[in-house]
Amino acid sequence: MDHRVARRGFLSGATGAAVALPFGASALPQEHGAPQTSGGPALLAYQERTRADRMRWWHEARFGMFIHWGLYSVLGRQEWVLESEGIPIPDYERLARHFQPRPGCAREWARLAKRAGQKYMVLTAKHHEGFCLWDSKLTDYNAAKQGPRRDLVREFVEAARAEGLRVGLYYSLMDWHHPDGETCATDPAARERFVAYTHGLLRELLTNYGTIDILWYDVTLPLSPEQWRADAMNAMVFDLQPQIVVNNRNGLPGDFSTPEHKVAADKRAWETCETMNLGWGYQRADDEWKSTKRIVNDLTLCVQQGGNYLLNIGPDAAGDVPAESVRVLGEVGAWLKTNGAAIYGARGRAADAFGNYTNFTAAGNTLYVHVYFWPSRTPDAVARAFPGRETVVAVGGVRAKALSARLLKTGEAVRFTQDAVSLRLTGLPEAAPDSPTTVIAVECDGPAFVDHHLIRPEWKRYGVGTVD
Known part of the structure; x- marks a missing residue:
């Protein structure tokens, strides 16, 4: 049986492996005599x-x-x-x-x-x-x-x-x-x-x-x-x-x-x-x-x-x-x-890339940010080097302007900031508000799409480590 997820970077279980999931043997499904995917037109x-x-x-x-x-x-x-x-x-x-x-x-x-x-x-x-x-x-x-x-x-x-x-x-x-x-x-x-x-x-x-x-x-x-x-x-x-x-x-x-x-x-x-x-x-x-x-x-x-x-x-x-x-x-x-x-009626293809702890669905102009590993606050040891200690869910490459955000579990409003490369949902509680996954609904000015790969040419580069 094959329990692999076909896309890179989404952790279906609570392990650290990126693609293969240790939930059983890797043998072919017993029904391997049946087609599983098939394209092209039907005959009727x-x-x-x-x-x-x-x-x-x-x-x-x-x-x-x-x-x-x-x-x-x-x-x-x-x-x-x-x-x-x-x-x-x-x-x-x-x-x-x-x-x-x-x-x-x-x-x-x-x-x-x-x-x-x-x-x-x-x-x-x-x-x-x-x-x-x-x-x-x-x-x-x-x-x-x-x-x-x-x-x-x-x-x-x-x-x-x-x-x-x-x-x-x-x-x-x-x-x-x-x-x-x-x-x-x-x-x-x-x-x-x-x-x-x-x-x-x-x-x-x-x-x-x-x-x-x-x-x-x-x-x-x-x-x-x-x-x-x-x-x-x-x-x-x-x-x-x-x-x-x-x-x-x-x-x-x-x-x-x-x-x-x-x-x-x-x-x-x-x-x-x-x-x-x-x-x-x-x-x-x-x-x-x-x-x-x-x-x-x-x-x-x-x-x-x-x-x-x-x-x-x-x-x-x-x-x-x-x-x-x-x-x-x-x-x-x-x-x-x-x-x-x-989930119900949500459209697919809301994202072309996954975060390290997030996945995304969408319906209309609402982007749903599914946080399956709650990030919590920045540890004391790195707080001085990484600005801010509050709990933040950050999403790079959101292709829509955020207008408001809220926790689906409680309806509580979520503060946020947004620039060309990142949407940062701020002031969140240290513990996850929902289990096993917390969803944050972000209302946008149009249909949202997430692809953090798109921000590579948009980052401001500072030349650190280069020689004049």
Whole structure:
């Protein structure tokens, strides 16, 4: 898994490293068979013509919840356990008897997402294991006929809608359980059956549950987009759900790209998907939890670069979300209640350079300065050499005139001075007013842009250390 941030100089965690982050191994994501970024036009004229309208809410939402949940949750060793441990399929099938989620667990997830400030939810309706969480007429390997004997997709959709959240469904094209799921690569008859089965399952998902806002494909292996008939697949999807948003992991460009385990801006719409610990599916022994600061700062980085952030939870077989996920999401939500104006609907590309302790988003003429390492006062030892001892947040290269400034946490006005090279926010408290990140809203005389590299030719140079 790759946890690197793609841009220089922004510290996503509380470490001193500039690019690589020590939050896990550097192996390829397990879903590396799926495209993560992709440019170029989509194949459907309708998709191109309607994209701006269909994606307006998505761009404003910024923050969503991913939910990896399936039979693998019974074992509690992540979602790839069938393949990674080489479990015989008849043995794995018996897990369905023990997959008995509590009634109402999906409603609890939706309430958690709402408290966390997330605006949409995406559920793994079918992961690579091939078990369908809905009442399918095409296979008995589903939650309505085995295990819980309930349509878990319907419960999820109704729960998300009850909380006013947008609804997304994940669907893995790759299938380790279906008898044609691998032989389709070389056997034309198997391919015809399996592709028809796949299109049929997607038709069920997009027909039986009312409006679906997002279709999140994953992993095209073992077929090419042409073999999947991906163009016909997307045509069917938009025929059934004209306002849906579709990602790029069926081999076509889709509406948005999907960098995984990293913040990597694309030239078009994009969404980073990330875990709260190391794994996607429930892993009872995985305690490498990301901090609230890390998640808030990654969300800010996504918004600053113009993207969305899809953050995963992995419930256990009963549907219970790990306590640490609940705690951290609650803290993220509390921060967003105060600072949401700096995230939701904020425009990307508010800056082309990061500070040593700051990042930037903007909306209209308001520049939001996100201070993730509070600078505090100048130490006594250097106060004589560096003018002033008060706490100052300084931003070089602000390309707009500041008119006023305030702390989002308290609404308190912030004094400032500004010249050609620097905006200095002064008289700030020694301790950070907010946690894990303090946001200062600066009202400007026009849309603000920050690039401290631009000030190099504007500094007054004094010739210190030169020889006449």
